[in-house]
Amino acid sequence: MEKNQPFVEIRHARKCYGDLEVLKDISLTVDRGEIVAIIGPSGSGKSTLLRAINDLDPLTSGEVWLEGTLVNQVLPHHRYEKHINQVRQDIGMVFQHFNLFPHLTVRGNITLAPRMLKGLSSEEADQLAVDQLERVGLLDRIDFYPSRLSGGQKQRVAIARALAMKPKVMLFDEATSALDPELVEEVNLVMKRLAEEHMTMIIVTHEMAFAASVCDRVIFMDHGVAIESGPPDRIFQNPTEERTRAFLSRHLRNS
């Protein structure tokens, strides 16, 4: 791939709920292997932006591109479904509330989609589950139901489930916000390991310390606008925008 073609690109994203404009003409690019954090106050539109990347919350206008493919194509229903289901296999997503399937074991959670969508045999799928669970350090929980896992373990399984589709990019929507403080670290560690493997990641987070230590770039959003963007050192130590400064001082005071 040419260096000047971005891996993920959002062009002029706008999103309205009735009269409320939650995304106001946002454009951004993410390179392959880059790790980007999106920070900002709640209601700033950062989750909406993230959920627009796999078209879970479709944009009102604007484009999302992944590796030269337009994600949010306007197509007749059946063709759109086929297209988006294909694209979504390449975009892993991790949710704040894990959204593990409670009626399936950890193994079932991880293997369901690969078996269904990639036609893996049960042996291949099992091996895949083993591999992914090793990555998140939970191989011994393979036959557990989610109800028997701690929050941190649930989120690590959710990450393994997303990784099992071999995605090109991973989206994290406040992956540690619902966790007890003592469980945050184990999830952060898994994410750090992914960063070391050069997984492309877009991370919506409230954890400034984590963003600072892991991410290549931080984007600060407020009221549907990307206020400023830059390397974490600069954003956290020396923000140029007044709103960023105000947010950071408020945030650091509260935490």
Next chain:
Amino acid sequence: MDTELLLRVYPFFLEAAWVTILLSLYTTLLGLFCGSLGAACRLSRLRFLRTLGVAYVSFFRGTPAIIQLFLLYFGGPQVGIQLDAFEAGVIGLGVNIGAYMTETIRGAIISVDKGQAEAARTLGMSRIQSFRKVVLPQALRLMIRPLGVNINALIKGTALVATISVVELTYTAQRFIGSTYRPFEMFLLAGVLYMIIIYLTGRGIAWLDRRARIV
């Protein structure tokens, strides 16, 4: 209370109870079929089907079941629908309870956390795949108990078909009152048999519910 009389008539009541059980069983099956179809309509992407679903539920919940039954059994022949009393009973009650089951099934489906379908769709599953493998298995567990409530109402509702002379429990009680003039004993006996049927059904539902919750 005339116990000797009870001993003499109870075999007839047992036979009638069997008719009530069959009637309930067929009605339940038809109700589940109509309810699933109705719920599928109510949750469809197509507006036409949604409207159809709403119309179905509104009509059958918004009019007395006895009117629906009479319409089918007495009014049917006028428009070329010839059914015997038992058939009319099953169809009339089944389609009626199906409207209630439509709402039960739909309620269970929409109360499965939205994040479940989102997670499935995010992995690349289609709407149908995500419904079949993720949402429905969870909804089935949620709908067992409320469907049990529908079935309980349905069993008691079968008494209605006495009015179109299906020889079930209530009809049998009335018939024996005509010849014995002992309404107290006859209705009491019928009531006890209804209670036994409902009790056992309730146990069955509770068992299913427990089994479904094993994880």
